[in-house]
Amino acid sequence: MIYFNSDYLEGAHPALLEKLNETNMVQTVGYGEDEYCAAAREKIKAACQAPEADVHFLVGGTQTNTTVIAAILRPWQGVLSAVSGHINCHEAGAIESTGHKVITLPTTNGKITAQQVRDYVEWHKHDESTEHIVQPGMVYISHPTEGGTLYTKAELTELYGTCREYGLPLFIDGARLGYGLMADESDMTLPELARLCDVFYIGGTKVGALCGEAVVFPHGAPAHFMTMVKQQGALLAKGRLMGIQFDVL
Structure with a gap:
């Protein structure tokens, strides 16, 4: 019987396990500074058609969301999200634990629109x-969204345009990005998505890896981002394990 309860029912892709075993006794430096991570970063940048991008490997989705959001926001700021968004519903208040509010917008299909963002920002700006x-x-x-719906290229283009108009970085949670891009209904490629946001990540944990997410900043990461990764407990000492997995995947 095949179960569809979650993305975590199997271990990992066999090719990945073979490579981990093959390289098991190879000695490398730690914390993602090894040759396997370097090779994986170059493959990701090439796939995204973003040669100037910064790529970081983090251990899991919740740590990734928390770290990226905490690195971007100032102390008095919050993050706009659909009320059904993963950070609002399924991360045990991880964002709030860093001192930042998740500001929710209503949705019937899991998506938020450019107009909703515009309306909220204008309301905030003009409220007494x-x-x-x-x-x-x-x-x-x-x-995909928490409900499995997909943003179209037109929707994402409009949303990103509004975000840029108001100086709001757009962050795309890509824990299931592989599913979203390969879905029959998808009209977007990875390079197009990379051009329509300020930061996103390529999920590994839910798409064949033992663990790990690859965070991509197409235009460069915030200052001291790696220090934030360490502070949030998202930096793997044996970083080569991340590099090998993403290099294979």
Whole structure:
């Protein structure tokens, strides 16, 4: 019998396990500074057609969402998300534990629109109590959404345009990005998605890896991002294990 309860019912792709075993006794430096991570980064940048991108390997999705959001926001800011968004519903208050509010927008299909972002930012800007209200500092979406729906290229283009208009970094949670891009209904490629956001990640944990997510900043990471990764407990000492997995995948 085949079960579809979650993405975690099997271990990992056999080719990945073979490579881990093959390289098991090879000595490398730690914390992602090894040749396997370097090779994987170059493959990811090439696949994204983003040669200037910064690529970081983190251990899991919750750590990735928490670290990226904490690195981008200032202390008085929050992150805009669909009310059904993963960071709002299924991460045990991880974002709030860093001192940042998840500002929720209503949705019937898991997606948020450019107009919703515009309306909220304009409301915040013109409210007489604006200095007493958490300021929206970035926008979070996932592709696919928590309900399995997909953003079209047109929707993402419009959303990113609005984010740029208001100076809000757009973050795409890609824990299931492989599914989203390969779905029959998808009209987007990986390079197109990389051009339509400020940061996203390529999920490994849910797409054949033992663990790990590859965070991509197409235009460069925030200052001291790796220090934030370490602070949030998302940096694997034996970083080569991440590099080998993504190099194979």
